[in-house]
Amino acid sequence: MAQHEIEIILTRQLASCMATPVFLVDPAGTLLYFNEPAERVLGQRFDEAGEMPVERWSTIFSPMDAAGVPLPAESLPLVVALTECRPTHGHFWIHGLDHTLRRIEVTAFPIVGVADRFVGAVAIFWEDPGE
Amino acid sequence: MKVVVWGTRGSLASPGPDTARYGGNTSCVEVRADDGTVLVLDAGTGIRRLGMQLPPSLPRVDLLLSHLHMDHIQGLGFFAPLQRPNMDVRIWGPPSTTLDLRSRLIRYLSPPLFPVHLRDLACCLTLQEIAGGHFDIGPFKVESGLVCHPGTTLGYRIEAGAASMAYLPDHELRLGAVSLDGDPAWISGFDLVRGVDVLIHDAQYTAAEYDGHSGWGHSTTDEVVRFAARAGVRHVVLFHHSPDHDDATLDRLVADAARLAPPGLTVTAAAEGTAYTIAETR
Ligand SMILES: [Zn+2]
Numbered sequence: 182m183a184q185h186e187i188e189i190i191l192t193r194q195l196a197s198c199m200a201t202p203v204f205l206v207d208p209a210g211t212l213l214y215f216n217e218p219a220e221r222v223l224g225q226r227f228d229e230a231g232e233m234p235v236e237r238w239s240t241i242f243s244p245m246d247a248a249g250v251p252l253p254a255e256s257l258p259l260v261v262a263l264t265e266c267r268p269t270h271g272h273f274w275i276h277g278l279d280h281t282l283r284r285i286e287v288t289a290f291p292i293v294g295v296a297d298r299f300v301g302a303v304a305i306f307w308e309d310p311g312e
Numbered sequence: 313m314k315v316v317v318w319g320t321r322g323s324l325a326s327p328g329p330d331t332a333r334y335g336g337n338t339s340c341v342e343v344r345a346d347d348g349t350v351l352v353l354d355a356g357t358g359i360r361r362l363g364m365q366l367p368p369s370l371p372r373v374d375l376l377l378s379h380l381h382m383d384h385i386q387g388l389g390f391f392a393p394l395q396r397p398n399m400d401v402r403i404w405g406p407p408s409t410t411l412d413l414r415s416r417l418i419r420y421l422s423p424p425l426f427p428v429h430l431r432d433l434a435c436c437l438t439l440q441e442i443a444g445g446h447f448d449i450g451p452f453k454v455e456s457g458l459v460c461h462p463g464t465t466l467g468y469r470i471e472a473g474a475a476s477m478a479y480l481p482d483h484e485l486r487l488g489a490v491s492l493d494g495d496p497a498w499i500s501g502f503d504l505v506r507g508v509d510v511l512i513h514d515a516q517y518t519a520a521e522y523d524g525h526s527g528w529g530h531s532t533t534d535e536v537v538r539f540a541a542r543a544g545v546r547h548v549v550l551f552h553h554s555p556d557h558d559d560a561t562l563d564r565l566v567a568d569a570a571r572l573a574p575p576g577l578t579v580t581a582a583a584e585g586t587a588y589t590i591a592e593t594r
């Protein structure tokens with residue numbers, strides 16, 4: 182495994198002490214880390230999930246709209262942040278791997294380091310108990 | 313390859329009778345290849361004496377800045393080669409997220425902080441902006457990478473033939489490593505130092521002193537030994553000494569740190585004037 186960029190290491194360090202769920206990916210979209218609060222929402226421990234490609238994480242949690250229609254990967258905020266390199270916000274439903282349906286709100290943004298190096302993207306999200 | 317230490321101190325120059333053995337000048341290290349090519353690592357106050365002993369016949373010198381904190385650039389205006397008309401001086405260093413290297417240097421090398429403007433120096437000056445990556449200088453293969461320290465900060469790995477050294481003068485391992493025992497991909501600077509013959513590394517604090525200084529950008533002596541051991545370094549040189557650590561204190565710290573080292577890892581503390589010779593052919 183190649184050395185991660187310092188911005189990615191520091192983002193993980195910050196995420197590891199945040200109570201807000203955080204999900205971190207590299208520029209190719211590969212999941213690098215999610216923190217313990219995210220484990221509760223996703224229904225799986227990161228140690229069990231491990232690193233995974235965008236094709237997998239964008240589908241295994243079965244993102245869907247309020248009508249239950251599956252959302253294409255390219256519409257997910259984190260994928261938009263990755264592909265269009267801009268911050269994005271959205272809300273939708275997911276099936277945690279603990280088989281629990283949850284409505285979540287997501288803000289995703291690209292991580293751009295010094296010299297305009299695009300080094301990854303991060304999503305912070307909240308489980309919305311309102312509906 | 314010959315590595316000579318010209319400035320060992322972090323934060324602030326601290327000359328005086330209590331620091332005479334390890335030295336009071338701030339960060340500066342010379343790296344000289346067997347063919348005479350000279351690299352200078354950082355321009356702390358130690359660079360003044362180094363500059364004076366570089367012969368006027370030397371056609372080129374490359375100065376690699378780790379970052380632009382004052383203790384790493386304060387000697388720059390007093391580096392004699394900058395005032396030699398036929399000298400080719402190349403300064404390599406990082407931009408910030410908003411300013412290029414030239415704009416950042418001019419903040420110091422211009423009135424009122426300094427009487428001479430960067431553009432008025434007599435030498436043939438080239439600025440090379442880097443934010444990581446590989447480049448060659450003569451026989452040297454240089455790898456640079458951003459490491460954990462406030463602002464944009466580079467560490468360097470320098471190889472010439474079979475000889476290798478790494479220079480991470482300001483580096484906070486506690487924040488930069490998820491775990492020193494875990495996956496090396498998550499340890500800041502690991503690829504730069506992996507397996508080098510000599511590692512010159514920030515060791516400003518004792519473990520007790522680190523409390524209250526989290527986020528200030530520096531490592532503890534014991535962490536540096538663990539990091540070096542994990543990366544298979546042969547000789548780690550404790551560097552960027554605290555201005556508060558006198559010679560007697562440094563004697564004690566390096567002895568304590570050396571006791572933590574596994575077989576095969578040598579631990580010493582940088583002292584002004586010390587030279588390390590590393591064979592380029594084996
Ligand atoms: Zn420093």
Ligand SMILES: [Zn+2]
Pocket residue numbers: 379381461482529
């Ligand atoms: Zn610094």
